[in-house]
Amino acid sequence: MNTALWIDVGAAAAIPSRGARRFMFRDTPIAVFRAGDGGLFALIDRCPHKGGPLSEGIVHARSVTCPLHNWVISLETGNAQGSDSGCTHALPVEARDGQVFVDVGALSLAASA
Amino acid sequence: MFDARSQRPRLVVIGNGMAGCRAVEEIIALAPDKYAITIIGAEPNVNYNRIMLSPLLAGEKTFDEIVINDRAWYEANAIDLIAGVAATAIDRDAKNVALADGRTVPYDQLILATGSTPFVPPVPGVDLPGVVTFRDAEDVNTMKAACDRGGRAVVIGGGLLGLEAAYGLARNGMDVTVLHLMPILMERQLDQSASHLLTRALAARGIAVMLEAKTTAFVGDGRVEGVQLEDGGFAPADLVVVSAGIRPNTALAQQAGLDVARGITVNHTMQTSDPAIFAVGECVEFEKQLFGLVAPIWDQCRALASALGGDGALHFQCSDTGTKLKVSGCEVYSAGLFAGHDRSEDIVYRDAARGIYKRLVLDNERLVGAVLFGDADDGPWYLSLIKSGESIVDIRESLIFGRAVTEALAGVNPSDAVAALPATAEICGCNGVCKGTIVEAITQKNLTTLDDVRSVTKASGSCGSCTPLVESLLAATLGDGFERGPSIKPVCKCTDHGHQRVREEILAHGLKSMPEIMQQLEWKTPDGCASCRPALNYYLLCAWPGDYKDDKSSRFINERAHGNIQKDGTFSVVPRMWGGLTSPAELRAIADVADKFNIPTVKVTGGQRIDLLGVKKEDLPAVWADLGAAGMVSGHAYGKALRTVKTCVGTDWCRFGTQDSTGLGVKIEKFMWGSWTPAKVKMAVSGCPRNCAEATCKDVGVICVDSGYEIHIGGAAGLHIKGTEVLCKVTTEAEALETIAAITQFYREDAHYLERIYKWMARVGLDHIKACIVDDSNNRRALHDRFVLSQRDAQVDPWAERANGADADEFTPLRPALAEAAE
Incomplete structure (x- = not known):
């Protein structure tokens, strides 16, 4: 069980609808997405296929299409959809009082382990 | 006692x-x-x-x-x-x-x-008289008193309560505007499609809606006079009702x-x-x-x-509840996990003619959510299915049609469903054609094909979504005598419609936004996918130049960031070099930029320009600013757009040159740059038939000869190698420019998204293109004029805009305040 480590990554309004922003936590790129329905999601910003930046992909329903080779990744689980298989890490994310918080606890432990 | x-x-x-x-x-x-x-x-x-x-x-x-x-x-x-x-x-x-x-x-x-307590945004002016919440009977009295005076009301918050307040105020004669912070009305209950329909329904009731509107102040002298918005807009108001959530x-x-x-x-x-x-x-x-x-x-x-x-045995549990908007004549219902989640599947039903949108979310053969617009009668039934968590595998086919149909068809093989329908069942919602009419037409007029049925009854003649039903009716009525027509390749899995039909419908119905297209053409997914969204965005842009607002979220990253994404997530930058010409000043600026931003690779492209590879995304605006200062603009090397116009040196230098090929190439490029097209468009002008500019493998090529200019189209030298075909020969530069603009516009208006000119030409035929462009001078002129019109809004350098701060978020990473402090 990882210890939660919630960090404030910026204003919720800064995450565009059907879009994403990214930030670095230590050496790990993390993408924060907003789906068309307003839902916020966070994934490690690396496609399980060739490491493409998912934050640059087109967001549709609750998935994102990787800009490099069109793999479709679930925003909720980080799993590749359809016939592709692979997974990137999904991180808990919450909006509180207009700010977005991402729980990077899983990364923190992995990094110090 | x-x-x-x-x-x-x-x-x-x-x-x-x-x-x-x-x-x-x-x-x-x-x-x-x-x-x-x-x-x-x-x-x-x-x-x-x-x-x-x-x-x-x-x-x-x-x-x-x-x-x-x-x-x-x-x-x-x-x-x-x-x-x-x-x-x-x-x-x-x-x-x-x-x-x-x-x-x-x-x-x-x-x-x-x-x-x-109602949440009131902490902005200046909240205490002004005329700013109220919508929480208790006292608030209602204040609002009713304001209504007696009449005038304009602004409601802050497009949630359930805010919309009900807006409706109440409109009923009382106020001129109402709803300001909503999110891009979707009632975003906790609705999706974009339902929000779009609701916006239209509210407009019909005299309520204007402004989405993504952030209030920065309530303004007024002694009494509220309006609401100041973050984007600089101002909404005048005699009454402001704040309904922005509760604490x-x-x-x-x-x-x-x-x-x-x-x-x-x-x-x-x-x-x-x-x-x-x-x-x-x-x-x-x-x-x-x-x-x-x-x-x-x-x-x-x-x-x-x-x-x-009691005995304390009854425990509280969070369970699903349905939400219904209480606005008369506006049926909206939402229950469960409407937004869907991993593994979940959507069943979407849209009836454009009756303004109905239904979306059911399934997870593992169970119903987990529902959004209904226009016909919410089955809401409680869906809610009961959500709550019971029972398997819907046996009723899946008919679930979206509601309880009555599902119960009527219980036990019936889905493929026999159409046979089981009563003669009065409506098959084609757009044209109001019922089953009996179609069967009668088939038997009495000896119809055997879908087209026959279309022309006689009009069934499936509008949006076409009932085509499978009409075909099933033909098959059921004729037995073996029916052969299905060739199937049309749909745009993507979100729809059964082909590209052509989508383009026709956009024009025929004046569809001006993506949610409108998806509703009218009964899209099967809530907001499309990475295939159809860029296509629709292009079609809208092409159909309504100057009117349609480009949707960033429907652009592939290259077109969104105005550079080509590379395998490591960096970008390449290719400034335009008109007709392949450059100058010492431009080359110096490029060299300086490469040094200043540590750009690792500088390469000459096949299109006669220079590629700076490995630019970090956050450096792009500054790189563009420096290039712009030296007079350079975007080369659109990243876009479904006009790329290069390659030239040879022509009569300026070449002993074989017949015309000023370089000059014509520059003219073409200056005329056509910035234009978005279905797929990339590469052009070239060669000064003589020796063809040093390789014009005969371009989308559009010009070969100069002594007597004028041969216009070639439909070449390719990529995945497929294909020489061009000669479209026509013209005698002046002006004619060449007009013809090239007309071809490009014809292609822009007619081709499928991602279809290169050579594929479009193979589909529609060179003869057809010749008939439309070469033989019909009025049409050529009209196409040219429409191209000129669309260029009026297209020729804005996207790099200069972004160097000046547009879209800054796109190029700026988030900077977590506590990332390191939290360690």
């Missing part, structure tokens, strides 16, 4: 609202004489039904009609009501409640039903040292961290959730009654 009362344990309720009173009712029902009950309420009113505030405002109900518990109820149940006096503190050790008038009320068991009232609980998160935390029996104190209603937080809807709050009251008046 007083004596009997004094023997009983004292139950005190803070809060005379719906939750507090309902809890008391439930307790009395279970244990009529168990407690001596006191209710403390800060409002002077008796308990009334807040859910009915909207009908009260709309004039559909009177205050008396929305009273739940009148004075007689308190008396009949021997409840001591302390109304109009606020509770100010709880002394948990002494077990009493202090009141504002100095009294104290002792308790054995205490219930907190303190409710919530649980937790001050008393907090002061008393109870556990409080966003709300007062309770367990399954509604008990707080003090075993003698319970909480219920909107002030409560349970399993990290807050509650604003009535159904779960009623469940809380039953659980609380079970704990205080």
Whole structure:
């Protein structure tokens, strides 16, 4: 069980609808997405296929299409959809009082382990 | 009676609202004489039904009609009501409640039903007269008084309550505008499609909606006169109603040292961290959730009654509830996990003619969510399926058509469903054609093909979504005599329509936004996918130049960031070099940029320009600023757009040159740059048939000859190698330019998205293109003019815009404030 480590990554309004922003936590790129329905999601910003930046992909329903080779990744689980298989890490994310918080606890432990 | 009362344990309720009173009712029902009950309420009113505030405002109900518990109820149940006096503190050790008038009320068991307070954005001007919330009967009175004076009202918040307030105000004759912070109305209940339909339905009721509108101030001199928006806009208002969400009232609980998160935390029996104190209603937080809807709050009251008046066996659980918008004639219903989640599947039904949109979300053969617009009758049925969690595998085919159809078809093989339909069943919603009419036409007029049926009955002739049904009817009626026509390749899995049909419908119905297309053409997914969204965005851009606002979120990253993404996530930058010409100043600027930004690779491209590779995304605007300062603009090397116009040196230098090929190439490029096209367009001008500019493998090529210019089209030298075909020969540069613009515009308006010119030409035929461009000079002129019109808005350098700060978020990473401090 990882210890939660919630960090404030910026204003919720800064995450565009059907879009994403990214930030670095230590050496790990993390993408924060907003789906068309307003839902916020966070994934490690690396496609399980060739490491493409998912934050640059087109967001549709609750998935994102990787800009490099069109793999479709679930925003909720980080799993590749359809016939592709692979997974990137999904991180808990919450909006509180207009700010977005991402729980990077899983990364923190992995990094110090 | 007083004596009997004094023997009983004292139950005190803070809060005379719906939750507090309902809890008391439930307790009395279970244990009529168990407690001596006191209710403390800060409002002077008796308990009334807040859910009915909207009908009260709309004039559909009177205050008396929305009273739940009148004075007689308190008396009949021997409840001591302390109304109009606020509770100010709880002394948990002494077990009493202090009141504002100095009294104290002792308790054995205490219930907190303190409710919530409307959230009002902390901006200047909130205290101006004319700015109200929509929370209690007093607010409704203020709003009604404002309506009597008439004028303009602004409602802040496009949630359920805000829209109901807007509707009530509009009913009372106000000119109403709703400002909503999010891009979707009622975003907790609706998706984009339903929000779009709702926006239109509200507009029809005189209510304007502004989405993504952030209030920065309420403005007025002594009284509110309007709302200032973050984007610089201003919404004039004589009345402002703030309905931007609620905050649980937790001050008393907090002061008393109870556990409080966003709300007062309770367990399954509604008990707080003090075993003698319970909480219920909107002030409560349970399993990290807050509650604003009535159904779960009623469940809380039953659980609380079970704990205080029964055996405590009934536990509160968060369960799905349905939400219905109470705006007359505007049926909107939402239940469960409407937004879908991993593994979930959507069933989407759209009936454009009747303005209906239904979306069901399935997970593992169970219904988990539903959004209904236009026909919400089956909402409660869907909710019951969501709550029961039963498998819908047997009724999946008919589920979206509702309870009546599903029950009628129970046990019927889905493929026989069409045969089982009654003759009066409507097959084609667009043209109102029922099954009987189609079958009669088939048998009496000996129709054998889909086209026959279309031309005779009009069924499937508009949006085409009932085509499979009509085909099934043909097959069922004719038996083996029916052969299905060739199938059209759909745009993507979100629709059955092909590209051509989509383009035709955009023009035929004047569809000007993506949600409109998806509704009209009955898209099967809520917001499309990475294949159809860029296509639709292009079609809209092409159909409505200057009018349609480009949708960034539907652009592939290269077109969104105006550079080519590389395998490592960096970008390449290719400035335009008109006709392949450059200068020492441009080359110096490129060299300086490469040094300044540590650009690792500088390469000459096949299109006669220079590629800077490995530029970090956040450096792009600064790189463009430096290139722009030297006069360079975007080369659109990243876009489905005009790329390069390659040239040879022509009569300026070449001993074989027949015309000024370089000059013509520059003219073409200056005329055509910035234009978005279905797929990339590469051009070239060669000064003689030796063809040094390789014009015969370009999308459009010009070969100069002594007597003029040969215009070639449909070449390719990529995945496929294909030489061009000669379209025509013209004698002047002006004719060449007009012809090239006309071809490009014809291609822009006619081709499928991502279809290169050579593929388009193979599909429609060179003869057809010749007939439209070469033989028909009026059409050529008209196409040219439409191209010129679309260029008026297209020739804005996207790099300069971004170097000047446009889209800054796109190029700026988030900077977590605590990332390192948190270690």
